[in-house]
Amino acid sequence: MNVQPQGQQAPGRVEIDRVSIRLGSGAGAFQALDEVSFRLAPGEFVCLLGPSGCGKSTLLGALAGHLKPVAGSLALDGVAIGGPAPERGLVFQHHTLFPWKTVLDNVAFGLKMRGVAAAERKKQARELIELVGLGGFERHYPGQLSGGMQQRVEIARVLINRPRVLLMDEPFGALDALTRLKMQELLLDIWGRFGTTVLFITHDIDEALFLSDRILIMGPRPGRIIETLEAGFARPRSAELAMTAQFAQLKRHCLALLHHDGVAPVLPRLTPLGAPQARDLQFAI
Amino acid sequence: MSIAAEITLPAAPASPRAGWALWPWQAWATRLASLLACVLLWHWAASTRVHLGLVTFANVPPPLEVLNAGRDLLQSPKLLKHLGASLYRVFAGFLVAAIVGAGLGLVIGRFARARNALLPPLEVLRPIPAVAWIPLSILLFPSSEASMIFITFVGAVFPILLNTIHGVEGVDSRLIASARSLGTRRLRVFTEVILPAAAPAIVTGLSIGMGTCWFCLVTAEMISGQFGIGYYTWESYTLQNYPDIIVGMLLIGVLGMGSSIALRQLGRALMPWQRGSGQ
Numbered sequence: 001m002n003v004q005p006q007g008q009q010a011p012g013r014v015e016i017d018r019v020s021i022r023l024g025s026g027a028g029a030f031q032a033l034d035e036v037s038f039r040l041a042p043g044e045f046v047c048l049l050g051p052s053g054c055g056k057s058t059l060l061g062a063l064a065g066h067l068k069p070v071a072g073s074l075a076l077d078g079v080a081i082g083g084p085a086p087e088r089g090l091v092f093q094h095h096t097l098f099p100w101k102t103v104l105d106n107v108a109f110g111l112k113m114r115g116v117a118a119a120e121r122k123k124q125a126r127e128l129i130e131l132v133g134l135g136g137f138e139r140h141y142p143g144q145l146s147g148g149m150q151q152r153v154e155i156a157r158v159l160i161n162r163p164r165v166l167l168m169d170e171p172f173g174a175l176d177a178l179t180r181l182k183m184q185e186l187l188l189d190i191w192g193r194f195g196t197t198v199l200f201i202t203h204d205i206d207e208a209l210f211l212s213d214r215i216l217i218m219g220p221r222p223g224r225i226i227e228t229l230e231a232g233f234a235r236p237r238s239a240e241l242a243m244t245a246q247f248a249q250l251k252r253h254c255l256a257l258l259h260h261d262g263v264a265p266v267l268p269r270l271t272p273l274g275a276p277q278a279r280d281l282q283f284a285i
Numbered sequence: 286m287s288i289a290a291e292i293t294l295p296a297a298p299a300s301p302r303a304g305w306a307l308w309p310w311q312a313w314a315t316r317l318a319s320l321l322a323c324v325l326l327w328h329w330a331a332s333t334r335v336h337l338g339l340v341t342f343a344n345v346p347p348p349l350e351v352l353n354a355g356r357d358l359l360q361s362p363k364l365l366k367h368l369g370a371s372l373y374r375v376f377a378g379f380l381v382a383a384i385v386g387a388g389l390g391l392v393i394g395r396f397a398r399a400r401n402a403l404l405p406p407l408e409v410l411r412p413i414p415a416v417a418w419i420p421l422s423i424l425l426f427p428s429s430e431a432s433m434i435f436i437t438f439v440g441a442v443f444p445i446l447l448n449t450i451h452g453v454e455g456v457d458s459r460l461i462a463s464a465r466s467l468g469t470r471r472l473r474v475f476t477e478v479i480l481p482a483a484a485p486a487i488v489t490g491l492s493i494g495m496g497t498c499w500f501c502l503v504t505a506e507m508i509s510g511q512f513g514i515g516y517y518t519w520e521s522y523t524l525q526n527y528p529d530i531i532v533g534m535l536l537i538g539v540l541g542m543g544s545s546i547a548l549r550q551l552g553r554a555l556m557p558w559q560r561g562s563g564q
Contacts, residue, residue, distance in 0.1 A: 113473065173383050
């Protein structure tokens with residue numbers, strides 16, 4: 001393995017080895033992931049495809065460092081993952097921009113946390129805002145932007161840390177079809193420039209086929225990988241790809257795999273932060 | 286108590302979303318007319334000495350008498366001393382309450398252990414009215430000034446504390462997770478995420494606390510022997526200067542309302558992201 005200089009684009013090799021995760025507590029506890037293993041090569045774009053509640057987001061949360069596995073190991077470039085870190089950028093389905101910061105300050109946030117001087121971090125933030133097509137919106141607050149624009153800012157905010165791996169949890173799932181298409185093309189463009197490893201979660205087969213080099217298909221609870229598919233379409237890709245026979249054939253195959261269990265129960269959506277839970281209300285005032 | 290009523294009030298100035306669109310002057314005209322109607326009703330009730338069985342206006346001074354008493358106070362050299370003494374007590378108590386209430390609220394709202402350790406005693410103390418604190422505060426503090434500030438502090442601290450706890454608990458855990466993924470360390474999570482995210486709730490608490498601070502002023506100044514609007518009101522009662530009582534009451538009402546509004550405006554100025562989006 002060749003070691004790259006610090007601060008530059010490092011390899012981004014992800015290894016997941018027999019990872020099991022339990023979520024919930026007491027009687028509500030359940031096995032969300034069961035001995036999941038796979039690897040991501042540096043710079044690879046991989047989609048994790050599966051039905052709602054199968055544990056895709058749980059796995060992403062573990063890679064981001066927000067959830068702890070009960071068994072198995074997770075590593076980035078040979079170093080075990082022990083908690084959240086800027087080298088692993090996380091993008092949620094709904095933006096998590098700070099409503100009290102402008103677009104510019106949101107994007108510059110990662111550098112601020114690293115102690116970069118204000119002038120320098122603002123310069124870098126402006127470049128990234130330009131890159132995601134939001135030049136001119138630096139002084140806006142997130143609440144003044146559309147859903148697609150908010151996700152663009154979210155992606156820029158993560159990219160400023162030059163992450164070695166980008167972890168995306170259905171980032172375009174809440175957008176309308178046209179905006180989603182534009183965002184997918186933007187993401188491929190950015191990925192082409194940065195060469196970051198990407199693990200992208202979706203339950204949209206078209207999206208997975210359009211974006212990725214490889215698709216990992218997960219089965220429902222407890223989550224496990226049921227098949228790996230190569231989506232070796234030539235790059236750069238355009239929206240016409242979805243019209244080709246090759247694409248249709250792979251899509252049919254994915255559909256068959258996702259339906260192979262017959263009528264599966266509909267599970268509640270999990271998040272990278274665990275199972276949605278009710279607050280306990282002691283001393284409720 | 287008046288807390289429940291005050292929580293709903295801040296929403297009122299925002300223009301109504303549905304139904305009749307009101308012009309600003311119409312809204313202001315309605316507000317003025319409402320105030321005027323109250324004064325007229327008071328005048329009628331006091332001058333005709335309305336007797337309703339349970340309640341009687343026979344001994345209530347009419348507005349004109351109160352106006353005269355107010356004019357006398359306005360020309361009196363004591364007014365500034367009364368005002369100065371009261372403002373000092375209110376703002377000193379409020380300042381300490383803001384620091385203690387918001388500080389404790391941040392810690393209790395964030396850490397379950399702090400919540401279990403600190404909240405039970407506070408829950409026991411919370412229902413105790415300011416009046417009940419008077420004897421103990423005289424025993425606790427050697428100076429009567431300090432014991433009066435303590436009473437206004439007691440009045441303000443709980444609304445600030447509870448709103449801060451509520452605000453901290455309402456912080457989206459995804460925001461905290463994102464901040465940590467972006468490289469934010471423990472203490473900065475507080476200053477960069479939790480504090481600004483809870484700020485709107487804290488400002489609401491401060492505004493309510495400011496109101497309850499004035500609310501407790503008469504109580505506090507029962508301890509006093511010389512100056513203060515609360516003292517003036519209480520003294521007027523013991524001297525049977527009935528118009529002066531109402532002058533004192535109205536003065537407290539107007540000052541309390543004014544400082545709550547000022548605080549809310551300050552909050553708006555400090556939180557520009559809150560404007561317009563209606564969140």
